[in-house]
Amino acid sequence: MSLEILKPLRERLLHRDDGEKVELPSRDSHVRNNLILHLHPSRVPAQALRFSYTWGLGGISVVLVLLLGLTGLLLMFRYDPRVEYAYVSIQQLETEVMFGSFIRAVHHWSANFLVIASFLHLVRVFLTGSFKQGRSVNWIIGLVLFVIVLVGNFTGYLLPWDQLSYWAITVSTSLMAYIPLLGTAVRNFFLGGPQVGQAALSNFYALHVVFMPALMLGFLGYHLWKVRKNGGISQPLLKEDEKPEFKATNPHLVNIELAAGMVVLVVVGLYAMFNPAPLGSIANPMVSPNPAKAAWYFLGLQELLLHMHPLAVMTLLALTVVALAITPWIDRDFRDIGIYFRSAIGRRAAVFGSLLAVYLVPLAVILDEFWYDVPGWLPGVHTNITVGIIPFLITISVFVGIYFLLKSGLLFKNEKTNHSEAMLGVFAFMMTGLILLTIVGIYFRGQNMALVLPF
Numbered sequence: 144m145s146l147e148i149l150k151p152l153r154e155r156l157l158h159r160d161d162g163e164k165v166e167l168p169s170r171d172s173h174v175r176n177n178l179i180l181h182l183h184p185s186r187v188p189a190q191a192l193r194f195s196y197t198w199g200l201g202g203i204s205v206v207l208v209l210l211l212g213l214t215g216l217l218l219m220f221r222y223d224p225r226v227e228y229a230y231v232s233i234q235q236l237e238t239e240v241m242f243g244s245f246i247r248a249v250h251h252w253s254a255n256f257l258v259i260a261s262f263l264h265l266v267r268v269f270l271t272g273s274f275k276q277g278r279s280v281n282w283i284i285g286l287v288l289f290v291i292v293l294v295g296n297f298t299g300y301l302l303p304w305d306q307l308s309y310w311a312i313t314v315s316t317s318l319m320a321y322i323p324l325l326g327t328a329v330r331n332f333f334l335g336g337p338q339v340g341q342a343a344l345s346n347f348y349a350l351h352v353v354f355m356p357a358l359m360l361g362f363l364g365y366h367l368w369k370v371r372k373n374g375g376i377s378q379p380l381l382k383e384d385e386k387p388e389f390k391a392t393n394p395h396l397v398n399i400e401l402a403a404g405m406v407v408l409v410v411v412g413l414y415a416m417f418n419p420a421p422l423g424s425i426a427n428p429m430v431s432p433n434p435a436k437a438a439w440y441f442l443g444l445q446e447l448l449l450h451m452h453p454l455a456v457m458t459l460l461a462l463t464v465v466a467l468a469i470t471p472w473i474d475r476d477f478r479d480i481g482i483y484f485r486s487a488i489g490r491r492a493a494v495f496g497s498l499l500a501v502y503l504v505p506l507a508v509i510l511d512e513f514w515y516d517v518p519g520w521l522p523g524v525h526t527n528i529t530v531g532i533i534p535f536l537i538t539i540s541v542f543v544g545i546y547f548l549l550k551s552g553l554l555f556k557n558e559k560t561n562h563s564e565a566m567l568g569v570f571a572f573m574m575t576g577l578i579l580l581t582i583v584g585i586y587f588r589g590q591n592m593a594l595v596l597p598f
């Protein structure tokens with residue numbers, strides 16, 4: 144009866160004023176569009192659709208987070224977080240559970256790829272100045288997300304309870320002890336005692352399956368909401384006579400996102416199929432492997448510790464985090480927002496910073512291994528000075544030196560770089576340096592952490 148009443152209205156809706164018949168959207172597409180429009184505005188600037196602007200890195204990170212959540216839930220059905228059973232439960236998962244090995248591999252590789260994807264996303268956001276124009280809060284949230292990604296990875300590392308995980312966590316947590324004043328307390332908090340044992344496994348398990356995912360969910364939701372509230376992703380300012388060009392979100396943006404999402408699924412799936420997640424022999428607190436290395440994403444830090452006093456490394460790390468956090472306030476010139484490297488000069492500054500790192504970092508590592516011996520040259524001087532303050536001041540001087548060298552205009556035929564471009568040069572130096580130190584830590588450190596060739 145009620146449907147009969149609605150019939151004339153429906154007839155009217157099906158015919159436009161000019162008499163042409165139009166198709167009403169189905170209920171499914173209504174629901175779909177509604178979902179999409181919670182995430183995106185109905186129309187997006189054409190600029191925002193350029194894949195080579197974001198490289199889809201934020202979206203790829205989202206897909207990886209979802210994949211981690213899904214496979215993590217499945218792994219929980221089989222994993223047993225008791226010291227006597229943890230390793231065996233992973234072995235059983237690998238050998239007795241249908242697709243167990245594959246699901247574990249997808250979880251493992253998604254987590255590792257997420258570190259890379261979110262790091263590259265951070266770099267892209269910096270290079271395009273996308274922390275400007277009201278995006279400072281989202282930049283900070285992003286930094287928090289990156290820490291969550293690292294801690295999430297780190298807490299999962301121990302769970303298989305094999306030699307690799309046991310000793311990586313032992314080494315990594317021993318680094319925590321160097322945090323001034325709070326070091327031992329922080330370490331004991333994570334480990335639930337002075338050593339890696341059942342308390343540590345229980346703590347890491349709780350952090351990994353409840354606490355970190357909850358933090359990730361909350362911060363990621365806020366991050367995406369903020370992107371939307373900031374009017375979508377950044378883009379270059381329009382010239383005076385330019386009119387913004389908009390495109391419908393569905394299908395233009397949605398198709399790109401779907402395609403990128405599917406590529407991620409295929410790549411992770413294929414990679415996991417051919418590369419099972421590693422599982423060494425069962426953890427043995429009596430036998431430490433040589434070399435005992437931290438998880439790969441901390442190897443840049445571990446490498447620095449071979450060259451500097453831990454306090455110097457911690458201070459350097461803290462300063463870098465603070466510098467990154469306050470970046471939106473020290474670089475407020477928003478006229479170059481949305482432009483890779485700010486300008487042509489900025490691009491040259493970044494290339495200069497990166498090439499300098501490619502030259503200086505390996506040189507410093509080699510010199511320190513075979514020649515540099517300040518404690519020997521300055522006998523009687525406290526090691527806090529010889530391996531602490533001196534290398535710390537040298538590193539800071541290099542950062543400051545690059546900044547002022549770029550600003551001076553001496554490098555590019557007296558074309559001066561502005562503040563924003565000079566900062567870009569320092570950022571490029573730091574990020575390239577970090578990547579190189581990590582590569583040295585992964586491939587060029589052998590027994591007793593001596594410098595070796597990987598082949």
Ligand code: HEM
Nearest residue numbers: 197201202204205261265273281282285286288289376377
């Ligand atoms: C789990 C990690 C992360 C995920 C899943 C994520 C996701 C996203 C997504 C989907 C976008 C919109 C599309 C895009 O720009 O690619 C975005 C934008 C943004 N992200 Fe992230 N992000 C993460 C980590 C970070 C990090 C580490 C930073 C920097 C410290 C960051 C800062 C930003 C900023 C400032 C924007 C706005 C960019 C613009 O307006 O162009 N995010 N993020």
